[in-house]
Amino acid sequence: MIDFTFTEEQEMFRKAAQEFAETQVAPKVPEMEKTGKASQDLVKAMAEAEMMALTIPEEYGGLGLGYTARFIALEEISKVSVAAGMMLQVFALGIEPILKFGSDAQKKNFLPGLATGERLASTAVTETTGGSDPTGIRSTYKKDGEDYILNGRKCFITNSHIADTITVLAKDDENPKAFSTFILEKGMEGFKATHEENKVGMRGCNTGELAYENCRVPKENLVGVEGKGLGVALAAIGDVGRGGMVACALGLQAACLEVSVKFANERILYGKPISRLQTIQNKLADMKIDLEAGRLLGYKAASMQDKGERSSNEFAVAKYFTTEAAQRAAKMASDIHGGYGCMEEYAVSRYMRDSFVLGPSAGTSDIMKVIIARWTLS
Amino acid sequence: MGKSRGPVWVIAEQIDCRILEVSFQLIGHGRKLAAALDTTVEAILLGHKMEEHPRQLFAAGGDRVYLGNDPELAVYQPEIYTEIIEKLAKERQPEIILVGSTAMGRELAPLIAARLDTGLTAHCIDLVIDGNKVLESRIPAYGGLLSIICPDRRPQMATIATGVFPNPEPDESRTGEIIPIEVPKKIPRRIQTLEVVREEPEGMDLESATIVVAGGAGAGDPAGWRKIAGLAEVLNAALGATRPAVDEGWAALETMIGQSGKMVSPELYIGVGLSGELQHMVGISGAKIMVAINNDAKSPVFEQVDYGIVDDYREFVPVFIEKIKEYQGKLKTC
Amino acid sequence: MFKIVVCVKAVPDPKEACNIKIDPATKTLMRCDVPMVLNPLDKYALEAALQFKAEFDAHISVLSMGPPEAGNIVKECLALGADRGFLLSDRAFAGADAFATAYTLAKGIEKNGPYDVVFCGMASSDGSTEWVGPEIATFLKIPVVTRIKEIVEYNGQWWTVKAELENGYRLVRVQIPAVFTVTRELNTPRRLSFSGIIKARKKEITRWGIQELGVPEESVGLKGSPSMVSTIASMDSRRKVEILEGKREEKAEQLVQRLVNAGVI
Structure with a gap:
């Protein structure tokens, strides 16, 4: 059972x-x-x-x-x-x-x-060419004696400016089908964090660009087998990255519901708290349904992951559902708060902005559907 | 004729040779209990240079005072105090022992109760004798009032805070019997009070203030608390707190109002961001006018005050302060 | 080794305690699923023990009397750093007042073996009597200092502590073994840590019932309690309540007006 x-x-x-x-x-x-x-x-x-x-x-x-x-x-x-x-x-x-x-x-x-x-750690896959199809990246490595020389840029990298140890995906200079993952360390010559983004939401979580120009990486920093780096990056993103986003989205859903319940009980309209109005109750019920369903999806995938099973497809379903649900929850929370929902003093305005950043992180909803469809058809 | 009942005892407390108000208040109420039981009221007074003090206890309604007058008793010494009272109680078989809910009383009362194998009710807000001549100690809990009894064992014991019962009108013509008590020779001396340090209380004295502003958990954070303190300042009011506010660390324990804190009866009480928990509300039941400010319209506090403001106090208080200042300005120009 | 006992209690979460109400009809408590948590003041008692242990070679036992579910809060104490947990749990213990609770805990402390210091929270958030500490001390025949806010000296057989008083403190010298009940001023309790939770996996919780304690049934629980609840009444307000309506400005204006008319400002 x-x-x-x-x-x-x-x-x-x-x-x-x-x-x-x-x-x-x-x-x-x-x-x-x-x-x-x-x-x-x-x-x-x-x-x-x-x-x-x-x-x-x-x-x-x-x-x-x-x-x-x-x-x-x-x-x-x-x-x-x-x-x-x-x-x-x-x-x-x-x-x-x-x-x-x-x-x-x-x-x-x-x-x-x-x-x-x-x-502090981070992983860098995404480039200006996109993140969801890593085969399109332009970063390259080439062997030089015992070392590798890396060239390229990464963008939209979380923790870009605070991380010390970053696993970076690059393509073989001579073989466009071979990818490898390297550990880059802060302070390596030719490696630096450049532009820092200014996001609308998740403010205080650092996102930015990395550049490596003729960056010499010793062979000790190659992760796994040379040429098999795509699997390394995808496994991390598919299970851990996607899973993490589900947990973040669930936290936001729960926060939206909590402030909404509190506000609905305190806000008086027609002499009664607005939580007595059916239209508000409807929203609260929707948020609750989304939260309960999202938790089941998320914790099921996490428990599979703990058993050592591949869980990236299950997390794709959960990621799609919970990040979409978080956006719905933020919208409903904002609606319940009325004018207050637009005020900086109320957390809901932050939830609204944060919910929009949840979507594209670790793959947009559209990409999740691509993955889910592929899983379904396979 | 039923058998005669033992006396009602009050453990009187003195600080620097001044008997605390609560001791007189307990003697005053003790008279009523004694009348219902057809017995006498007696006080235990321990201290040093207290020869003249029993007079005050008689004037308050005491019939007899057991006086321990010795340098060793000058300040509260738990072991000696407990030993003396235990021995005396075993000899004299009091029916009831009342103790003030002071720092001393809260330690001494359970020490005595445990030695006497009896029950003890904490921080009562009323004491009555029921139809079976049993003491009913009333305490607020969970939005209701519990009556606690100690049906089978004697004495029946209770602690009561200052201000629960009124000060009795002193009757200087009353006299009574003084029975001296000796300090026991053979007691373990494992605990000594080396020093008692009293500091100047901060802020305005709650018990004598004509206006009290109190804040509760709804203050939310220290910044919110300062806002409430601002209201107190404008009104020249004493600032009180509920237990949750003390627990949060916004307010000192001395400013706690309620069953296990202070009992106050100001002209005006304004409760901000508090839910009207009975444990707090019993502490201000004597207020003439009561106001509550709370953003939860369903809060029970709105069933217990004269005027209610349903609003976010952070928004309302600044506006309220402005209006008060306007009024105060007008007064000055008149 | 220096042996410390900390007495703790599971109480309804104080943050949700306002949801516990008396049913006006049946005059019984309606609990409404309020979760049980470690009594807030007991965290300070445990922290006092942990800070001592950080300096000296010491062993900390945590003792609680309560229903089987109270094992959770004992486990939490183990996760916070206590070495061993005891849960005194038996149907016969139910309904105990402070006196019977203190008696049962004292018996548990004695059964656990020699001890040097017992720490308790000053009061519980649900009962708030402050009686259990001093009564345990009485049953154990050792001294007690209540409401301590600072431990000035704790090296050797005589400890010196500051105990809270109205607007001040008592400086008390006491010979251990002794019971201390602690206030919030004493320290800042640590938070639960993940590694502490992991360490607690290997720590034992011993459950003792009336058999193990070897105490007569009449001395514990409801039967062993001298005091009892006779009646529960709901309280009615005597005030006529007026909720002021209108815009914020208007409400403030009306309130000032009414207070002026009442002659209180």
């Missing part, structure tokens, strides 16, 4: 994440909204709370908790700040290629620092 209950331990993880979000994340939100910059204090707090260590095995200084625990943490943090959730979700996305495809030496070298948050 299927058991849909969280374990006592998972409930405690949720509580720990909740406490962290309320006490450590919430106070940073106004500044993040104002500056649009990643908060160093928040990164430090996340590291102290062992948030980067969740998916890393204990032998490498991590907690070895797996994906459901990560999902719970992301959901609770995103309920308070989707930007913070996004930042954290991409740390894990950057860690995943090393975790799944890295050599023992690479794991020993990189994972302990990434677990403590001493080093």
Whole structure:
């Protein structure tokens, strides 16, 4: 039989994440909204709370908790700040290629620092040519003795300016069908973060461009087998990246519902709280249905992932559903709030902006449908 | 004829040789209980240089005072105080022991109750004798009023905060019997009060203020709390708090109003961002005019006040302050 | 090794406690699924123990009396850093007042073996009596200091603590073993951590019922409680309530006017 209950331990993880979000994340939100910059204090707090260590095995200084625990943490943090959730979700996305495809030496070298948050991770696939079809990228590598020389640019990269360890996908200079993934480190000659984006939503989660010009990367930094890098990048994005977005979207859905219920109970119209009006109840019910359904999709995929099964198709369904639902929820929350929904002081205006950034991150809804259709037809 | 009942006892408390108001209030109410039980009211007074003080307790309604007058008793010493009262209670078999809900009382009362194998009701807001001559201690809980009884064991014990009962009118002509008590020789001395430090209370005294503004959990954050404090300042009011506000760390424990805090009876009370929990509301039931500001129209607080404002206090309070200032300006120009 | 016992209680979440109401008809409590959480003040008691342990070689036992579900909050204490948990749980313990609760906890503490210090929260958020700490001390025949806000000296057999008083404090010297009940001023409790939760996997929770404690049934629970609830009444307001209507400005204007008319400002 299927058991849909969280374990006592998972409930405690949720509580720990909740406490962290309320006490450590919430106070940073106004500044993040104002500056649009990643908060160093928040990164430090996340590291102290062992948030980067969740998916890393204990032998490498991590907690070895797996994906459901990560999902719970992301959901609770995103309920308070989707930007913070996004930042954290991409740390894990950057860690995943090393975790799944890295050599023992690479794991020993990189994972302990990434677990403590001493080093921050990201993954860079997307270029101006797009992210969903990575075969179209223009970044190249070529062998030079024991090293590789990388050239190219990446854009829309989360954590671009704060990450120290970034797995980068590039194409063989001579063979357009061969891709490889390399670990680039901050400070490598010829490698730098360039333009920093100014997003409408998820403000405080850093997004920007990376450039590498004749960047010399030692062969020790090649992840997996040369020429088989596409699988490395896609596995990370499909399972961890997509999964993380589902948790972020669920957090936002829950936040929208919570503020809507509160506002609907407090706002008086015709002498009664508006929560007594059927039209408002209808919206609240819709949000609740979306949240319940989204959670089932998300946690089902996360539990498959914990069992070591491939879950990228299930996460594609969940990603489509929850990010669309988050946009619906933000719209309904805004509608319920009326004029207040347009005011900066009310969180719903932020939810609205954040919900729009959820869509394209880790693949748009249209791309999700392409993937889902491919899965269905296969 | 039924058997005669033991006396009603009040544990009197003194600080720097001044008997606290609550002790007189308990003696005053103790008289009513004693009348219903056809017995006497007696006080235990422990301190130093207290020879003259029993007079005040008689004037308040006491029939007899057990006086421990010794340098060792000058300040509250838990072991000695407990030992003396336990021994005395076992000898004299009081029917009821009333203790003030002060810092001392809250520690001493359970120590005595446990030694005497009996029950103790905390922070009562009323005490009555029921048809079976049993003490009913009333406490607010969960939006209702609980009556607690201790049917089988004696004494029946309760703690009561300052201001729950009125100050009795002193009758200087009353006299009574003083029974001296000795400090026991053989007691373990595992605990000593080395020093008692009293600091000047911050802000205006809640109990004597004519206007009290109180804030609750709805204040939301320290910035919100300052807004409420601003209202208190404009009205020259004392600022009080509910337990959740104290728990959040916005307000000091001394400013807590209610069953386990202070009882106040100002001319005007304004409650901001609080839900009207009975534990708080019993502390201000003596207010002449009560106002509540809360954005939840369904909040129970709106069933317990004279004037209700359903609005976000963050928006309303600044407007309200302006209107008050306008009025105060007019007064000055007249 | 220095042995510390921390007594904790599962209480209805104070944030949702206003949802617990008395049914005016049946005069019984309507709980409305309010979740049980660790009594907020008990976190400060546990933190006091953890801070001591950070400096000295110490072992922390957490003891709670409650229904089987209260195992959750004991587990939480283990995740926060306590070494061993005890849950005193038995149908016979139900309905206990502060006296019977303190008696049961004292018996549990004795059964657990020698101890040097017992920490309790000053009061529980649901009962808020402050009685359990001093009564445990009485049953254990050891001294107690309530409402401590600072531990000044804690090296050796005599501790010095500051205990809160109205507008001030008492400086108290006390010989351990002793019971201390703590206020929020004492420290800042740590938050749950993921690694703490993992460490708690290996920590044991021992469940003791009336058999294990070896106490007579008449001394625990409802039967062992000297005090009891006789009646529950709902309270009615004596005030005539007027909700002021209109725009914000108008409401403020009306309110000032009414207060002026009443002669209170």
